Amino acid sequence: xxxxxxxxxxxxxxxxxxxxxxxxxxxxxxxxxxxxxxxxxxxxxxxxxxxxxxxxxxxxxxxxxxxxxxxxxxxxxxxxxxxxxxxxxxxxxxxxxxxxxxxxxxxxxxxxxxxxxxxxxxxxxxxxxxxxxxxxxxxxxxxxxxxxxxxxxxxxxxxxxxxxxxxxxxxxxxxxxxxxxxxxxxxxxxxxxxxxxxxxxxxxxxxxxxxxxxxxxxxxxxxxxxxxxxxxxxxxxxxxxxxxxxxx
Amino acid sequence: xxxxxxxxxxxxxxxxxxxxxxxxxxxxxxxxxxxxxxxxxxxxxxxxxxxxxxxxxxxxxxxxxxxxxxxxxxxxxxxxxxxxxxxxxxxxxxxxxxxxxxxxxxxxxxxxxxxxxxxxxxxxxxxxxxxxxxxxxxxxxxxxxxxxxxxxxxxxxxxxxxxxxxxxxxxxxxxxxxxxxxxxxxxxxxxxxxxxxxxxxxxxxxxxxxxxxxxxxxxxxxxxxxxxxxxxxxxxxxxxxxxxxxx
Numbered sequence: 001x002x003x004x005x006x007x008x009x010x011x012x013x014x015x016x017x018x019x020x021x022x023x024x025x026x027x028x029x030x031x032x033x034x035x036x037x038x039x040x041x042x043x044x045x046x047x048x049x050x051x052x053x054x055x056x057x058x059x060x061x062x063x064x065x066x067x068x069x070x071x072x073x074x075x076x077x078x079x080x081x082x083x084x085x086x087x088x089x090x091x092x093x094x095x096x097x098x099x100x101x102x103x104x105x106x107x108x109x110x111x112x113x114x115x116x117x118x119x120x121x122x123x124x125x126x127x128x129x130x131x132x133x134x135x136x137x138x139x140x141x142x143x144x145x146x147x148x149x150x151x152x153x154x155x156x157x158x159x160x161x162x163x164x165x166x167x168x169x170x171x172x173x174x175x176x177x178x179x180x181x182x183x184x185x186x187x188x189x190x191x192x193x194x195x196x197x198x199x200x201x202x203x204x205x206x207x208x209x210x211x212x213x214x215x216x217x218x219x220x221x222x223x224x225x226x227x228x229x230x231x232x233x234x235x236x237x238x239x240x241x242x243x244x245x246x247x248x
Numbered sequence: 249x250x251x252x253x254x255x256x257x258x259x260x261x262x263x264x265x266x267x268x269x270x271x272x273x274x275x276x277x278x279x280x281x282x283x284x285x286x287x288x289x290x291x292x293x294x295x296x297x298x299x300x301x302x303x304x305x306x307x308x309x310x311x312x313x314x315x316x317x318x319x320x321x322x323x324x325x326x327x328x329x330x331x332x333x334x335x336x337x338x339x340x341x342x343x344x345x346x347x348x349x350x351x352x353x354x355x356x357x358x359x360x361x362x363x364x365x366x367x368x369x370x371x372x373x374x375x376x377x378x379x380x381x382x383x384x385x386x387x388x389x390x391x392x393x394x395x396x397x398x399x400x401x402x403x404x405x406x407x408x409x410x411x412x413x414x415x416x417x418x419x420x421x422x423x424x425x426x427x428x429x430x431x432x433x434x435x436x437x438x439x440x441x442x443x444x445x446x447x448x449x450x451x452x453x454x455x456x457x458x459x460x461x462x463x464x465x466x467x468x469x470x471x472x473x474x475x476x477x478x479x480x481x482x483x484x485x486x487x488x489x490x491x492x493x494x495x
Contacts (some may be wrong), residue, residue, distance in 0.1 A: 090340060
């Protein structure tokens with residue numbers, strides 16, 4: 001079971017790194033996040049700045065911004081997962097091979113998750129460089145990293161599902177953007193509603209939970225939110241591919 | 249005991265696409281070492297039948313068993329015995345031939361020890377010996393077809409399913425592919441779909457003609473040709489007739 005998952009993730013990563021896409025995403029993300037690392041750092045270093053600590057002012061700002069970048073590139077990374085296999089016809093190779101659909105879906109999922117972990121590791125090098133000359137709140141940084149990983153995992157699961165619905169990667173990407181922005185903006189709906197509904201909308205919001213991680217608050221409810229969402233979309237994806245053989 | 253059992257047995261397959269019935273109550277067996285030619289006009293249900301046998305699609309009713317394993321109940325065991333070449337070649341154009349075949353071989357569950365040896369044999373068989381490092385995207389149509397064929401035989405499956413393996417090739421390449429199939433038939437059973445009747449006459453042992461989702465002929469080629477009927481006449485007669493009945 002696990003062998004096949006590793007095989008499929010490996011192939012996914014190999015094909016990603018063979019195309020310029022992976023490298024371009026690496027460099028663009030690194031460049032943009034570096035700007036948002038440098039700017040707060042400069043503000044912090046100015047004499048007389050009102051600051052609540054290096055970790056809070058610089059590192060959390062950077063991770064907060066990185067989440068938005070990852071959110072924007074994620075559908076572009078996940079759109080091809082199944083849509084392209086259909087377009088190329090390679091889905092028939094996979095379906096006629098002795099691997100289960102669960103292995104296939106999990107393989108693809110972990111392939112992209114590993115890619116995100118690499119991106120997050122690259123980003124983390126920047127705050128790590130501060131350790132040479134300053135003390136940081138390592139707990140808060142760890143919590144931010146975990147939060148970002150969880151957020152990325154959820155984005156992959158959502159993108160994976162929408163990619164399994166269609167033959168066209170672009171349609172998969174547009175659908176994924178749709179649901180991601182919905183989950184992002186849903187907290188705006190909370191401002192005009194009663195307390196009870198506001199609570200629900202806020203809970204559903206994708207980035208509210210991430211804010212807690214950024215502030216160093218590790219709450220099981222936030223963990224639960226991301227894991228449930230990921231598992232939900234992975235299951236939907238497995239079901240979708242399963243019934244595709246029957247109702248095509 | 250096992251020798252006498254058919255390698256593939258297809259039982260009353262029915263498949264709908266929405267309300268359109270693609271195949272209806274199709275049953276046939278394939279024995280070891282047999283080359284079965286699947287013929288039929290466009291849209292007759294050839295590809296559907298092949299895709300169901302290889303587990304890409306599932307049937308609405310009926311069953312397929314391969315080497316004794318049901319493709320729905322124990323898909324992993326059944327699929328280990330299958331090599332499938334769909335009409336649209338299942339190639340990753342951004343990989344090299346070696347990378348692609350390695351992935352295909354691992355997907356089919358070949359053990360690590362045999363991996364390199366099997367891939368080398370398979371490349372030699374398909375005439376791809378010195379091309380391992382070439383990108384699939386840069387190959388000509390004929391060579392892409394060979395790579396497609398190579399992924400179907402790399403794990404030496406007992407049944408090879410080929411959906412129009414010679415379409416779009418030049419006459420010389422068609423001859424080469426035919427020779428290869430001849431070679432393969434010594435150790436494997438083959439199901440082959442095609443529009444070219446002469447192809448069936450030269451390589452197949454048995455002919456199955458499907459029209460509008462029904463089997464209209466299932467006969468050994470020898471018997472068919474000994475009745476002084478040419479394959480072409482029989483084919484036209486059977487598919488024509490059906491048209492009139494349906495109209």
